[in-house]
Amino acid sequence: MQEVVVLGVGLHRFGKTGDGVVGEKSVTELCRHAVDRALKDAGVSWKQIQAVAAASSRFSGGKGWGLNGNDVVEDLGCTGIPVYNLSAGCAAGGNAFNIGYSLVAGGIHDLVLVVGGEVMPKGMIQTSGVEDANDPEFLRQRCVGMPGPSFWATLARRRMFDYGTTEEQMAKVTVKARKCSESNPYARFQKAVSLDEVLASPYVSNPLRLFEICPVSNGAAAAVICSKAMARRFTSQPITVASSAVATIRFDDALPRSLANPVPSGASFHTEAKAAVMKAFEMSSIGPRDISFTELQDNTCYYELAFPEEWGLCEPGEAERLLEAGETAPTGRMPINPSGGFVSFGEATTAMGVFQIAELTWQLRGQSGGRQVPGAKVGLAQTNGLGGNATAAILKR
Amino acid sequence: MSQQREPAVAGLFSEEDGVRLHGAKCTTCNTPYFPKAAHCRNPDCDESKIEPCSFGGGGVLWSYSVADFPPPAPHKYDKPFVPYVIGVVDMDNGLRLVGQMADGLEAMRIGARVELAIESIYHEAGKAFTSWKFKLL
Ligand SMILES: [Zn+2]
Numbered sequence: 001m002q003e004v005v006v007l008g009v010g011l012h013r014f015g016k017t018g019d020g021v022v023g024e025k026s027v028t029e030l031c032r033h034a035v036d037r038a039l040k041d042a043g044v045s046w047k048q049i050q051a052v053a054a055a056s057s058r059f060s061g062g063k064g065w066g067l068n069g070n071d072v073v074e075d076l077g078c079t080g081i082p083v084y085n086l087s088a089g090c091a092a093g094g095n096a097f098n099i100g101y102s103l104v105a106g107g108i109h110d111l112v113l114v115v116g117g118e119v120m121p122k123g124m125i126q127t128s129g130v131e132d133a134n135d136p137e138f139l140r141q142r143c144v145g146m147p148g149p150s151f152w153a154t155l156a157r158r159r160m161f162d163y164g165t166t167e168e169q170m171a172k173v174t175v176k177a178r179k180c181s182e183s184n185p186y187a188r189f190q191k192a193v194s195l196d197e198v199l200a201s202p203y204v205s206n207p208l209r210l211f212e213i214c215p216v217s218n219g220a221a222a223a224v225i226c227s228k229a230m231a232r233r234f235t236s237q238p239i240t241v242a243s244s245a246v247a248t249i250r251f252d253d254a255l256p257r258s259l260a261n262p263v264p265s266g267a268s269f270h271t272e273a274k275a276a277v278m279k280a281f282e283m284s285s286i287g288p289r290d291i292s293f294t295e296l297q298d299n300t301c302y303y304e305l306a307f308p309e310e311w312g313l314c315e316p317g318e319a320e321r322l323l324e325a326g327e328t329a330p331t332g333r334m335p336i337n338p339s340g341g342f343v344s345f346g347e348a349t350t351a352m353g354v355f356q357i358a359e360l361t362w363q364l365r366g367q368s369g370g371r372q373v374p375g376a377k378v379g380l381a382q383t384n385g386l387g388g389n390a391t392a393a394i395l396k397r
Numbered sequence: 398m399s400q401q402r403e404p405a406v407a408g409l410f411s412e413e414d415g416v417r418l419h420g421a422k423c424t425t426c427n428t429p430y431f432p433k434a435a436h437c438r439n440p441d442c443d444e445s446k447i448e449p450c451s452f453g454g455g456g457v458l459w460s461y462s463v464a465d466f467p468p469p470a471p472h473k474y475d476k477p478f479v480p481y482v483i484g485v486v487d488m489d490n491g492l493r494l495v496g497q498m499a500d501g502l503e504a505m506r507i508g509a510r511v512e513l514a515i516e517s518i519y520h521e522a523g524k525a526f527t528s529w530k531f532k533l534l
Contacts, residue, residue, distance in 0.1 A: 123469060131471055133406050138471055139432065143405050143528040144495050145464055145472035145518070146483050153462030154485055161460070161507045206463035206502060251440055255485070260420075260431040260494040262439075263487045 003228035004104045005238035006395065007044065007111075009358035010037025014188040014219035014345045017119065021188070022218040027061040027068070028075050030220035031117040034351075035072060038113070038222035043234045046076045049224070050109040053100035055092035055116030055350035056085045068350070072115055082109075090297070092116060093221065093353025094246070094383035094391025100225055101244040101393075110230045114357070117220030118348035136258030137386075143259070148299070149213050153205035155255065155269070156302040160207065162317075165305065167207050169320045171198040173301030174211050174343055176329055181340030183370025188217050188346045212301045217346025221354035223361070239364045242378070242394040243283035247275035249388025257388060270310060272390035273297075277311045277382055280392035288312035291394075292376040293335035293363060295356040297384045298342045307382070308334060330373045338363060338371045353391055356381035364397040405473075405518060405526045412515040415453055418529055420492070422450035429492045455512035455534065456488035461498065461505050473519040473526070484531045486511055499532040510534040 012033040015021030022030065039046060054069025062068040062085070069083040084103075088095040093116035100114040132138055140146055159165050175195050181187040193211060201210040231238040249257065250271035252264040281287060288311055296307050305319040313334055314322055322328055330338040339345070339359040342352065360379035362368045378396045404410060409432055410418045420431035426442040429450065437445035467478040482498035482505060498505070499514060514532045517525035 133408075136432075139406060139409070140495065141468060141470075141472045143409065143518075144483060144497055145468040145474065145481075146462075146495060147464065147466075147468040147472075150462040150464055150468075150483050154460045154483070157462060158460035158507070203463065203465045205465055208462075251438060254493075256493055256495055260429075260488075260492040262428050263491055263493045 001105045002107055004101050004225055004241040005228050005231045006223055006241060006357060006361050007226050007231055007234055007238060008038045008040070008042025008224040009361045010034045010041055010222045011186045011355060011358050012117070012220040013186045014217040014348060016188065016346070017122070017218060025218070027057065027117045027119045027220070028071050030119070030218060031072050031115055031222070032075055034117065034220035034222040035076065035113065035115055038224050042224035044111065044224055047079060048111055049081060049113045051082045051084070051103055051112045053084045053086060053096040053103065053112060053114045055096045055353065056087035057118055057350045059121055059349070060119040068117070069115070088389035089385030089387050090347065090349045090352060091383040091385030091389040091391050092350040093355065094381070094393070095353065095389065097223065097353055097357055097393060098244045098246045098391055101241055104225055104227050111224070111226045113222060113224055114354055115220070115222040116351040116354045118351050119218045120216035120348060140258050147205070149205035149208060151255070152213070152300040152302055153208045155306070156207055156300065159302060159306060163320070165320055168195065168199065169323065170207070170212055170301050170305070171195055171209070172323055173304045174198045176323065177298070177301070177337055177341045177343045180330060180338050180371045181344030184340050184344065187340045187344040189344050208300050208302070212343070214299050214342035215346045217348045219345070219348035219351050219355070221351045221358055223354055223357045237365070239361050240396050242286055242396045243280045244393040245276050245279035245283060246391050247272050247279060248390070250275070269306065270384070272388050273307065273382055273384050274310050276390040276392040277380070280380070280394050284394045286378060286394055286396070290378055291380045292378050293330070293338055293373040294380045294382070295337055295339060295341070295359050296382045297352065298337055299347065301343060304328065304336050308336060330371050335373045338368065338373050340371070353381070353383040356383065357393065357395070360395045364395055401524045402517065402527050403524050405528045410515065410529055412527070416513045416515050416529065417451040417453050418513065419449065419451050421447050423447055427491070429490050431492055431494065452488065452490045453513050454489050455510060456486040456494070458505070458507055458509045458511055458531070459485045459487050459493060460507060461485065463502055473521065475519050484511065486531055497528065497530045499530045504533055
């Protein structure tokens with residue numbers, strides 16, 4: 001195995017169709033911007049890239065087949081290189097990073113571009129794209145009608161029952177996240193919100209409110225990765241990929257993803273996310289208490305409370321106390337989502353796994369300005385996607 | 398006036414002989430399935446032996462949420478949209494099952510006993526389309 005490093009990263013600021021940030025830009029334009037930035041940051045020219053690992057989108061570009069990597073190559077200039085288009089719902093960006101990492105680690109290619117971008121349709125994400133009685137997602141939506149936010153709200157309600165979490169505490173996660181976003185020039189929202197404002201926002205799915213759930217956004221992210229041996233030609237301070245892992249859901253997961261599951265014998269929440277993160281710890285010999293900060297998939301603020309406990313970053317039932325003591329802020333003991341997270345960016349679904357790599361890289365280089373985690377040495381990133389997909393990556397300096 | 402009732406998806410459940418949801422069960426490992434599974438999906442099961450298995454009855458509310466806004470297609474609902482509670486119930490037959498709650502949010506309590514019922518969820522072409530719901534006992 002070759003050691004893999006991140007050489008350069010780039011983002012297009014996130015926004016909403018028609019606004020002053022992304023306007024009417026196509027997904028190809030957004031990706032172009034992010035890739036140009038990443039190449040420049042890496043000091044690499046497009047012609048030097050040996051392969052592309054791209055997140056497949058269901059919503060934009062890709063010729064309707066998720067061929068988003070091919071769109072990028074055509075736009076930048078066809079050099080004949082291999083393109084891998086990876087589909088894993090909202091975990092696709094993380095998946096693309098894992099494949100890029102694996103190609104370099106396995107010695108197949110030395111210099112790989114990882115990219116993900118989205119132009120999202122308005123409103124709640126339609127989880128089932130087919131009218132087919134054999135599709136469990138179709139059955140769940142037709143017979144029950146359980147949109148994504150209700151899935152998260154069910155988990156949040158259960159946490160309120162198990163640990164006594166209050167709606168105010170969940171709102172405080174958003175307050176913390178939006179405070180971070182003030183110093184992130186790439187976030188869609190860059191304004192702090194007060195606890196009262198969060199609590200005054202309407203329920204999307206009780207007990208979760210509008211400001212506690214990430215909207216959909218347009219945006220793009222790119223990363224240039226290469227072998228450590230090759231990196232010496234470009235930089236003296238590469239960021240090392242300590243591990244990258246992918247996992248899928250277990251049979252005994254706590255929450256049915258279609259209509260029904262066997263009742264599990266114990267607590268088995270988010271089995272895909274936990275498996276990916278545990279694998280990333282194991283591969284890197286880095287433990288949860290070695291992590292300087294975490295970028296996790298906060299489709300809703302609930303995850304900022306649940307995930308750190310499930311991964312051993314803190315004790316079960318301790319997350320609310322750490323949040324209220326300021327320990328999950330960038331300057332705290334267990335910083336979570338110093339970028340501002342999905343709640344501040346909105347979700348450009350397939351870009352998110354790569355967006356996290358960009359934030360980890362900036363943090364580890366000490367380039368994160370007002371949201372900088374002081375002395376950040378090791379960062380953890382995690383994504384989740386439809387189909388029971390999850391990814392994790394650990395970067396270190 | 399009696400309106401024609403029709404299941405929102407054919408074959409999943411019936412109400413002629415009381416509420417019955419049509420699932421399956423693996424007789425080797427006792428894993429219940431709904432909807433029917435063609436074979437056992439339990440990775441720890443030695444030999445898949447699937448038999449049809451219908452169930453009704455009730456269970457205990459494990460958690461719940463509210464659809465405060467109309468879900469996107471392919472969900473169908475009567476307009477104007479009325480928010481409803483979605484329950485996740487640990488059924489007595491060993492299934493953790495998702496379904497709409499017949500009762501409102503104020504009445505919800507995790508751990509409450511519920512019972513299955515078949516009720517209409519939307520109307521179209523002069524028919525009432527039905528699904529299973531949970532009723533608090
Ligand atoms: Zn079995």
